[in-house]
Amino acid sequence: GENVEQHPSTLSVQEGDSAVIKCTYSDSASNYFPWYKQELGKRPQLIIDIRSNVGEKKDQRIAVTLNKTAKHFSLHITETQPEDSAVYFCAAGLYNFNKFYFGSGTKLNVKP
Amino acid sequence: GAVVSQHPSRVICKSGTSVKIECRSLDFQATTMFWYRQFPKQSLMLMATSNEGSKATYEQGVEKDKFLINHASLTLSTLTVTSAHPEDSSFYICSATTAGEITGELFFGEGSRLTVL
Numbered sequence: 001g002e003n004v005e006q007h008p009s010t011l012s013v014q015e016g017d018s019a020v021i022k023c024t025y026s027d028s029a030s031n032y033f034p035w036y037k038q039e040l041g042k043r044p045q046l047i048i049d050i051r052s053n054v055g056e057k058k059d060q061r062i063a064v065t066l067n068k069t070a071k072h073f074s075l076h077i078t079e080t081q082p083e084d085s086a087v088y089f090c091a092a093g094l095y096n097f098n099k100f101y102f103g104s105g106t107k108l109n110v111k112p
Numbered sequence: 113g114a115v116v117s118q119h120p121s122r123v124i125c126k127s128g129t130s131v132k133i134e135c136r137s138l139d140f141q142a143t144t145m146f147w148y149r150q151f152p153k154q155s156l157m158l159m160a161t162s163n164e165g166s167k168a169t170y171e172q173g174v175e176k177d178k179f180l181i182n183h184a185s186l187t188l189s190t191l192t193v194t195s196a197h198p199e200d201s202s203f204y205i206c207s208a209t210t211a212g213e214i215t216g217e218l219f220f221g222e223g224s225r226l227t228v229l
Binding site: 100 | 116144146148153154155156157158161171172205209217218220221222223
């Protein structure tokens with residue numbers, strides 16, 4: 001099956017700085033890469049996703065890049081705010097089955 | 113947005129007993145539901161894929177007889193941890209996808225924390 005690795009496990013940034021979280025995947029058949037945000041005590045929520053036919057996608061302060069050849073994708077958060085503090089999970093899988101395998105998570109702490 | 117509800121949110125049981133966790137899609141029909149296990153400070157480990165009206169598909173390393181999954185209707189999937197032991201203590205969370213509409217988005221339940229004494 002798919003193996004997704006995520007780094008770093010924890011990340012502390014100052015408010016206003018950028019944060020980057022990186023993931024790699026093993027299965028070249030994977031064609032969909034969502035990112036989920038899980039705040040403490042809450043359920044994971046989709047924040048952005050990218051399909052394999054696109055190299056980059058941006059939504060306001062959040063962007064995701066995908067390198068299919070290298071099998072890695074990254075989440076970029078600019079102008080971080082304290083409310084961005086949460087655990088972020090990357091995932092990889094097949095879009096038409098909605099079956100995803102998750103990375104180990106990154107705990108982001110944005111210091112005011 | 114789509115709402116998925118899980119029950120119970122917390123359960124404590126004695127070793128050797130069985131525990132059932134329910135996952136319901138409240139405002140949509142879910143042909144597929146997924147069950148995950150989340151260890152402290154770790155990721156969501158996919159345990160099984162539950163399809164309505166058919167047998168669940170288990171991930172490698174997950175014991176089918178230990179974790180019984182039933183998806184009897186388009187709005188309900190259940191996970192039963194049989195003969196639970198302390199090592200089964202964990203956070204179990206389900207997710208669901210909308211039937212007939214592949215959006216890529218998973219809708220998660222609130223999770224259920226199981227503690228086996």
